[in-house]
Amino acid sequence: MKNIVRTSFLTAAVSLSCVVAMAQLSSPLGNTGIPMGTGAGVHSPNSPFAPLQDRADVLPWSVLTAVKTKVEKNRVLPVFPGNIQALNQKSQRIQGFMMPLDPGEKQKHFLLSSVPLTCAFCVPGGPESMVEVKxxxxVxxxxxAVVVEGQFAVLNDDPYGLFYRITDAVAVK
Known part of the structure; x- marks a missing residue:
């Protein structure tokens, strides 16, 4: 039952972000009427949480969010530039905010987001601003914010719509 709930949440979170991406792609010039620098995936200055501090020892979100998308057979698929493809199957450190997929104080499977959650039912950004962590x-x-290090995967056609995953991860101070 726990896996069904976790899978349902993961599917809903990523599906919502894909709907947003499709809406942006289908509107004229990608303009949804939302000013640049606002909306999902952007840290609000009104947030009670501090934004991520720059760290030289982690992969910056600006690299991960530089992915483009295309619509193919009613699905939003990532189009990764070469610098992102080069990260595939290599050890990487990522810094972000935890989105638990299970109840409890300690997590082994969660999403890491570039911005903090503002509510329990809101997705903070699209799939380009989340990394699935196992x-x-x-942890x-x-x-x-937390930092994890592990085997990084670039996902070209994930069934849940995710773009990135880290496996065999460990928490880093």
């Missing part, structure tokens, strides 16, 4: 050992849930 850890070796549980304590935190509202503050």
């Amino acid at each position: 850890t070796k050992t549980p 304590k849930y935190s509202l503050e």
